[in-house]
Amino acid sequence: MAAVRPVIVRFPALGDTVLLTTLIRALALRYGTPVDLLASGGWVEPLLAHNPHVGEIQLISSRRAPYALTPSQWAAVNWLKARPNAPIYYCERDPHSARLVARAVTDEARFVRAWDHWNDPHLHWVEWWLQIANLTPACVQPAPPPVDAPALTALYPSESDHAECARWISAQGWGNAPLVLLQPGHKKTSKRGRIATADHDKHWPAERWAAVIRGVLEHLPAARVLVCGSPREHGLVQEAIDAAGQGFDLAGRAVNLARDLPLPRLMALSARAHSMISVDTGPAHVAAAMDCRLVVLFGGFGWSRWKPRAPSGRVAALGPSAEGAAKVADISVAQVLSAWRELVA
The missing domain is CATH 3.40.50.2000 (Glycogen Phosphorylase B;)
Structure with a gap:
């Protein structure tokens, strides 16, 4: 059976997108498959389009706009529903993101909620992302072994x-x-x-x-x-x-x-x-x-x-x-x- 791709939910700024490549790579190595990403921002695809650890990228235009008026949010909900067994690494903490994801996934056993595991205000983002990558949602049995991925960012412009x-x-x-x-x-x-x-x-x-x-x-x-x-x-x-x-x-x-x-x-x-x-x-x-x-x-x-x-x-x-x-x-x-x-x- 093919490995189930993890999904990262993160709506990053430009620098946050670069830092997120640490989590993307660590999850890809741990699960043995590229990682899908629900995100926003016109910079995400140019930065990640050729990243070998990235699977599909689903973008929304805004997570704060009313759901009824935002087709990209409808598409994102359908996109998440089409991944019924995927572990979800939820890396946001605002209510707009939470409401959007809850329209598609209600099974808490599928989530690692990153901000539930925040405990050190001085810990570098990439070190924290590596800690999050080695957490496992309850739905994933058996849990894949932890990885020791490099605490570095990586971008892959094309030839x-x-x-x-x-x-x-x-x-x-x-x-x-x-x-x-x-x-x-x-x-x-x-x-x-x-x-x-x-x-x-x-x-x-x-x-x-x-x-x-x-x-x-x-x-x-x-x-x-x-x-x-x-x-x-x-x-x-x-x-x-x-x-x-x-x-x-x-x-x-x-x-x-x-x-x-x-x-x-x-x-x-x-x-x-x-x-x-x-x-x-x-x-x-x-x-x-x-x-x-x-x-x-x-x-x-x-x-x-x-x-x-x-x-x-x-x-x-x-x-x-x-x-x-x-x-x-x-x-x-x-x-x-x-x-x-x-x-x-």
């Missing part, structure tokens, strides 16, 4: 993604120049009218990003600094580049990629990049999963749970380790450049 990225780099005329990625924005900066949300704990002023651009280029004169972001962050990115060019000859060595960086390209570019300097946000987790050397600036959430995990471990976290009232603005340019130079030495 065509790598080839497209190589062609794109060549077309820019960057040749073999070291490519240093900067990520100044995060998901909240594109949700509030004025992109530079100065009161947010992850905000770092444009003039500091500008100083980092100049510092990188002084240390690596042949480099190209590629400033990343979403299309809505274009102005934020350009503000940093314009500030860097005041009294400093950039000569085209700092480039705004906010309108030219779909996720498959970001994955492939991260695999080729010299290094990345980023605020605590999703693209930093993407870069780490592709083993790009990485400096990350943390604010109020701290880094003990959120520090990106790279296969080589070449990730430097600046800021507090624990959650608190700290801000990224507490970190100096000198600290960032010192950490970056030490990392890439």
